[in-house]
Amino acid sequence: MFKLSDITFSYQDKIGLKNLNITIKKGETIGIMGPNGCGKSTLFKLLTGLISPQHGTYEFDNKLISSKSLRNPVISNYLHSHIGYVFQNSASQLFNESVTTELAFGPTQMGLSNQEIDIRVQDCLKLLDIEHLANRVPYQLSGGEQKLVAIGSILTMNPPVIIMDEPFNGLSPKYQKLVKQLLLKLKAVNKTLIISSHNYYYINDVIDRCLLFNEQHTLEKDLTPDVIENNADLKNSLEY
Numbered sequence: 742m743f744k745l746s747d748i749t750f751s752y753q754d755k756i757g758l759k760n761l762n763i764t765i766k767k768g769e770t771i772g773i774m775g776p777n778g779c780g781k782s783t784l785f786k787l788l789t790g791l792i793s794p795q796h797g798t799y800e801f802d803n804k805l806i807s808s809k810s811l812r813n814p815v816i817s818n819y820l821h822s823h824i825g826y827v828f829q830n831s832a833s834q835l836f837n838e839s840v841t842t843e844l845a846f847g848p849t850q851m852g853l854s855n856q857e858i859d860i861r862v863q864d865c866l867k868l869l870d871i872e873h874l875a876n877r878v879p880y881q882l883s884g885g886e887q888k889l890v891a892i893g894s895i896l897t898m899n900p901p902v903i904i905m906d907e908p909f910n911g912l913s914p915k916y917q918k919l920v921k922q923l924l925l926k927l928k929a930v931n932k933t934l935i936i937s938s939h940n941y942y943y944i945n946d947v948i949d950r951c952l953l954f955n956e957q958h959t960l961e962k963d964l965t966p967d968v969i970e971n972n973a974d975l976k977n978s979l980e981y
Contacts, residue, residue, distance in 0.1 A: 747796065756780075770947055790820050840877050
């Protein structure tokens with residue numbers, strides 16, 4: 742599904758990613774970890790087509806993704822319709838007057854029928870157990886409620902890939918648990934999930950692999966949870 746080969750990206754005189762090689766298969770759940778400024782945000786921008794590699798190649802579903810190829814509407818639409826991105830700051834992702842219209846926005850832009858849009862919205866409200874919030878104004882909700890609505894606004898478009906930037910950040914234990922339960926449900930239906938986190942504890946029983954980046958903006962380790970669980974020092978260093 743994703744194949745990144747020898748990717749390097751720089752912001753003027755600042756390195757974003759260096760010599761990155763990653764392959765992610767359909768249905769995998771991948772954790773992304775590392776210190777602030779290690780390249781996680783740059784990676785997400787690259788995967789979603791917001792930036793293009795300056796060196797190396799990026800392929801998604803065997804389609805070359807580059808600044809040139811993304812000028813082709815067929816390639817651009819394919820990438821953007823197949824990858825959903827949940828921001829770290831949920832409030833910046835919500836802009837409609839009600840939760841219902843927020844959930845309906847994406848499917849409406851896709852040109853779906855009103856009947857199909859209504860089905861998707863109602864299904865999503867039930868899945869997230871937020872039917873009681875349907876007529877609320879998103880920016881008046883709690884942080885945890887906003888996170889669920891932000892995730893829902895992606896789920897109603899039903900992309901096969903969902904990228905989440907620090908989905909547990911700033912949430913109460915109640916909503917951390919709800920988000921983890923949702924991730925497990927999405928994993929069970931074979932969604933490809935890419936999740937960044939500062940704490941391994943939040944993602945340890947969800948992910949198939951954990952990609953550890955370092956301050957040099959390179960991929961330092963690509964590990965399975967079993968390897969991490971059997972290395973106490975490594976595990977402790979990832980739970981902070």
